[in-house]
Amino acid sequence: MSITKQAVIQAQLPAKLAPQDAAEAFAPSNIALCKYWGKRDAELNLPINNSLSVSLGHLGTRTRLESAPDGTDRVYLNGVEQAQDQPFAAKLLAFVELFRAGRALPVHVHTENNIPTAAGLASSASGFAALTLALDRWLQLGLAPEVLSAFARMGSGSACRSLFEGFVEWRDGIHDDGMDSHGVPIPARWPGLQIGLVKVATGEKAVGSRAGMQRTIETAHLYQSWPLQAAADLEKLHQAIASRDFALLGQTAEQNALSMHATMIASWPPLLYWQPESVAAMQRVWQLREAGLAVYFTMDAGPNLKLLFEVQDRPAVEAAFPGLEVVAPFGD
Numbered sequence: 188m189s190i191t192k193q194a195v196i197q198a199q200l201p202a203k204l205a206p207q208d209a210a211e212a213f214a215p216s217n218i219a220l221c222k223y224w225g226k227r228d229a230e231l232n233l234p235i236n237n238s239l240s241v242s243l244g245h246l247g248t249r250t251r252l253e254s255a256p257d258g259t260d261r262v263y264l265n266g267v268e269q270a271q272d273q274p275f276a277a278k279l280l281a282f283v284e285l286f287r288a289g290r291a292l293p294v295h296v297h298t299e300n301n302i303p304t305a306a307g308l309a310s311s312a313s314g315f316a317a318l319t320l321a322l323d324r325w326l327q328l329g330l331a332p333e334v335l336s337a338f339a340r341m342g343s344g345s346a347c348r349s350l351f352e353g354f355v356e357w358r359d360g361i362h363d364d365g366m367d368s369h370g371v372p373i374p375a376r377w378p379g380l381q382i383g384l385v386k387v388a389t390g391e392k393a394v395g396s397r398a399g400m401q402r403t404i405e406t407a408h409l410y411q412s413w414p415l416q417a418a419a420d421l422e423k424l425h426q427a428i429a430s431r432d433f434a435l436l437g438q439t440a441e442q443n444a445l446s447m448h449a450t451m452i453a454s455w456p457p458l459l460y461w462q463p464e465s466v467a468a469m470q471r472v473w474q475l476r477e478a479g480l481a482v483y484f485t486m487d488a489g490p491n492l493k494l495l496f497e498v499q500d501r502p503a504v505e506a507a508f509p510g511l512e513v514v515a516p517f518g519d
Contacts, residue, residue, distance in 0.1 A: 189230050192341045195364045196285045199334055204326045206292055211251035212320030214349045215242040216302055216313040218382060218493050220440040220485060221421045222447045223344055223357060224413060225404050231365040232344040236417035238357045239373075239424050240348045243382065243514050246302050247313035247349065252325040255293035262296045279318060282342045286322050294325070311396075315342030316349035336369035353516065354428055356421070375428050376517045381501055383494035384512040385484075387464040394458060396488040402454045409453040416446050437483030437495050444485040451488075462490040468508070475507055482507075 217240040225235040255261065260283075262269045262276035269276040279296055296318070300310050319339040323330050330338075332350055340347035340357075348355040351372040360368030394402075403410050420443040427436035451458040465486070472484050472494065482496040482504050496504050498515070505511050 189228065190364055192231060193285045193288060195231065195366065196338055196341070197288055198364075199330065199338075199366075200286065200326075200328065204287070204290060204292065206254050206294075206325050207327060209251060209253045210321050210324035211249060211297075212317050212324060213247060213249045214313045214316030214320060214346075215244060215247035215352065216310065217242045217345065217348045217355065218485060219345065219348075219487060220424055220436070221417055221443050222487070224417075224447045224450065224488075225400055225410065226344070227359070228365065229401075231368075232340050232342075233365045233368050234344060234357065234359045236414045237359050237421050238345075238348070238417070239421055240345070240355050240357070241380070241382070241516050242349065242352050242355065243302075244352075244516050246514060247300075248302075248310065248317040249299045250314070250317040250321045251297040252321045253295040253297070254325075255295050258293050260293050260295070262298070264298050265300060266297075278342075279314075282315065282318060283322065285338075285341070286326060311343040312345040312349045315339050315346035318342065319346070320350070333369045333371075334366070337366050340365070340368060373425075373428060377428070377431065378515075378517045379498040380433075380515070380517060381494075381496050381498055381504075382514045382516060383496065383504055383508060384514070385468050385492040385494060385508060386512070387462050387468065387490040387492070392460065392489055394460075399451060399458050399460075399488055402456075402458055403450050405454075407450050407454040410450045413446065413450050417443070420446075433481060433497055437481065440485045440495060441483045444487075448486065460486075460489050465490045465492065468492045471507060475504075480504070480507075 219238050219240040221239040223234050223238040227233050227235050260280055262279050302310050316339045319335050323335055336347040336350045347370040348357050351370055354373035354375055355370045357370050420439050423439040472482055475482050480503055482494055484492045484494050486492055
């Protein structure tokens with residue numbers, strides 16, 4: 188019998204919880220340069236491979252928890268109350284319940300996203316990271332960052348990386364309870380690094396990442412090569428970050444993303460998150476690079492591209508992609 192999320196979390200908590208009236212927290216979204224795709228334990232969201240990301244600075248989620256004077260749980264997304272039988276509210280309250288474990292601690296959850304929800308821009312990562320941090324403050328737990336990162340992972344795998352700024356590696360861990368599978372910040376900065384968001388579609392995905400991963404593992408023979416690809420790419424990315432080698436960073440991130448999507452396309456039924464505009468944007472990137480502009484892309488499980496380039500090339504990239512939203516994770 189597998190270990191449950193609630194058992195793991197309750198083992199780390201005090202017997203008695205003492206919530207404050209209110210607490211809030213912000214967590215950034217993150218973009219994986221070496222992707223997480225596939226789980227060795229679905230209950231605990233334990234990954235098959237290590238991954239590496241960069242956080243998106245001011246883009247993310249702010250969550251506020253308030254002890255409910257009316258004794259009723261409520262969930263609000265960007266100011267609008269959500270029905271509790273709908274997926275968004277149900278997932279958040281189920282996560283809160285992992286901490287309450289049946290205790291009578293009603294709460295109002297106010298979540299504000301400044302990025303599109305469920306569109307491949309990792310809103311679930313920042314959402315569960317912010318919720319985990321807010322729970323730690325609301326319940327006055329004072330837990331270590333690596334513990335909170337492991338908890339956030341149980342809500343959404345990549346949320347464990349959104350507990351931190353900058354470059355973050357998510358290590359797969361070996362323990363059955365998963366408490367050694369969490370984000371580890373990389374002590375390196377890259378002030379000139381820029382990320383441009385090409386928003387092809389901002390609607391909710393037809394197939395979520397959780398279902399997509401399972402389909403890929405079960406039906407794509409090509410997936411067998413994925414862990415080896417990810418391990419090699421992770422090593423290259425560490426090297427690129429340490430030596431500030433932008434070409435190596437960009438090439439590795441782009442190939443890693445395309446390799447992940449190749450496993451999805453090879454699944455059955457085929458899983459293709461790309462839209463025609465996604466392919467057109469990829470081809471535009473390749474044309475620009477052929478012309479001498481150092482720009483690369485990565486993609487998560489969605490149709491949107493994230494461009495990687497350096498600050499001196501920002502005017503040229505913005506000219507090629509009108510309306511591009513640019514993030515400087517480490518400042519300009």
